[in-house]
Amino acid sequence: MGILEKISEIEKEIARTQKNKATEYHLGLLKAKLAKYRSQLLEPSKSAANKGEGFDVMKSGDARVALIGFPSVGKSTFLSLMTSTASEAASYEFTTLTCIPGVIEYKGANIQLLDLPGIIEGASQGKGRGRQVIAVARTSDVVIMMLDATKGEVQRSLLEMELESVGIRLNKRKPNIYFKPKKGGGISFNSTVPLTQCSEKLVQLILHEYKMFNAEVLFREDCTPDEFIDVIVGNRVYMPCLYVYNKIDQISMEEVDRLARQPYSVVISCGMKLNLDYLLEMLWENLALTCIYTKKRGERPDFGDAIIMRKGASVEHVCHRIHRTLTSQFKYALVWGTSTKYSPQRVGLTHNMEHEDVIQVFKK
Numbered sequence: 001m002g003i004l005e006k007i008s009e010i011e012k013e014i015a016r017t018q019k020n021k022a023t024e025y026h027l028g029l030l031k032a033k034l035a036k037y038r039s040q041l042l043e044p045s046k047s048a049a050n051k052g053e054g055f056d057v058m059k060s061g062d063a064r065v066a067l068i069g070f071p072s073v074g075k076s077t078f079l080s081l082m083t084s085t086a087s088e089a090a091s092y093e094f095t096t097l098t099c100i101p102g103v104i105e106y107k108g109a110n111i112q113l114l115d116l117p118g119i120i121e122g123a124s125q126g127k128g129r130g131r132q133v134i135a136v137a138r139t140s141d142v143v144i145m146m147l148d149a150t151k152g153e154v155q156r157s158l159l160e161m162e163l164e165s166v167g168i169r170l171n172k173r174k175p176n177i178y179f180k181p182k183k184g185g186g187i188s189f190n191s192t193v194p195l196t197q198c199s200e201k202l203v204q205l206i207l208h209e210y211k212m213f214n215a216e217v218l219f220r221e222d223c224t225p226d227e228f229i230d231v232i233v234g235n236r237v238y239m240p241c242l243y244v245y246n247k248i249d250q251i252s253m254e255e256v257d258r259l260a261r262q263p264y265s266v267v268i269s270c271g272m273k274l275n276l277d278y279l280l281e282m283l284w285e286n287l288a289l290t291c292i293y294t295k296k297r298g299e300r301p302d303f304g305d306a307i308i309m310r311k312g313a314s315v316e317h318v319c320h321r322i323h324r325t326l327t328s329q330f331k332y333a334l335v336w337g338t339s340t341k342y343s344p345q346r347v348g349l350t351h352n353m354e355h356e357d358v359i360q361v362f363k364k
């Protein structure tokens with residue numbers, strides 16, 4: 001039996017198994033098996049068809065955003081609208097066949113936007129260019145899942161499943177479980193909170209399925225068996241995702257209102273240029289970028305040229321960005337802005353910067 005058949009067998013068995021206390025271990029084990037086979041699907045195949053030709057676009061700028069969606073939802077129209085790159089758009093499916101990069105300039109940051117071929121059900125198993133598209137999505141900082149507002153909700157759940165099945169976790173935090181494989185000593189299991197979804201026995205069963213017999217496990221939150229499996233499998237990516245409903249010029253106001261109220265959702269019309277500013281704001285928030293301005297002694301801050309950092313970046317990160325050797329010469333810094341109690345404040349390398357702070361570095 002091939003891997004795909006095995007996967008579909010297990011999925012069927014999970015579907016027909018009733019979820020209750022008595023089947024808890026059986027289901028846990030099935031899920032562990034399923035995750036194992038799915039991860040085998042991810043392993044690179046040797047056939048030429050799966051090579052990433054036309055997809056290996058260099059990362060550039062301060063962050064990367066991938067456009068994922070069914071064919072003809074308006075991905076290329078969106079790229080052409082938001083960047084100075086033109087990507088061919090047309091009313092037939094699979095117009096775009098490779099990865100087309102553009103740049104969104106926003107708040108002084110360069111955000112790389114990637115237009116990609118449309119993907120369909122079965123993409124993660126290699127249908128169409130699904131695997132290459134998803135591989136690109138994995139390398140991005142935020143996924144924009146573009147949906148056709150005139151089509152049903154099923155589009156969204158299908159795509160979510162495709163991404164889930166290759167280890168991409170959308171709008172989820174990494175489970176707070178400490179896990180360390182050991183050389184000996186068996187499995188030590190502890191938790192700092194009451195567990196309602198996993199037990200020591202289930203954790204052992206799952207670990208045995210992965211041929212792990214010695215490990216330290218500490219649950220710091222009430223996780224599900226699936227979340228535990230994610231931790232032991234390890235190659236998961238946790239990624240913010242914006243659900244962008246395009247073509248709202250084609251649906252009723254009531255429907256627009258309903259879609260706009262869903263979590264992580266933004267409604268737009270590329271055709272009528274509706275709500276694109278709000279989408280950029282949401283994108284910025286999800287990218288969690290921070291602008292830092294530098295200032296030289298006796299001069300005004302350089303507001304024309306921001307240093308773009310990840311949220312939570314420290315003075316050390318900023319110094320490293322200004323010049324590779326600056327941290328070794330660092331004496332102290334003065335910081336103006338919301339990260340300090342008073343402005344300016346004298347800070348060390350570990351101080352965390354906030355959006356639009358100004359920094360002046362003093363060398364030894």
Ligand SMILES: Nc1nc2c(ncn2[C@@H]2O[C@H](COP(=O)(O)OP(=O)(O)OP(=O)(O)O)[C@@H](O)[C@H]2O)c(=O)[nH]1
Pocket residue numbers: 069070071072073074075076077078088089090091092093094095096097116117118119246247248249250268269270271272
């Ligand atoms: N009514 C309406 N049509 C739109 C809108 N945005 C895009 N379209 C149309 O939708 C069709 C598909 O647009 P594309 O940009 O080619 O879609 P795509 O997602 O890149 O398609 P593929 O590359 O084939 O996957 C084109 O005919 C566009 O003119 C919109 O906001 N409203």
Ligand SMILES: [K+]
Pocket residue numbers: 071072073089090091092093094095096
């Ligand atoms: K199209």
Ligand SMILES: [Mg+2]
Pocket residue numbers: 075076077088089095096115116117118
């Ligand atoms: Mg396209």
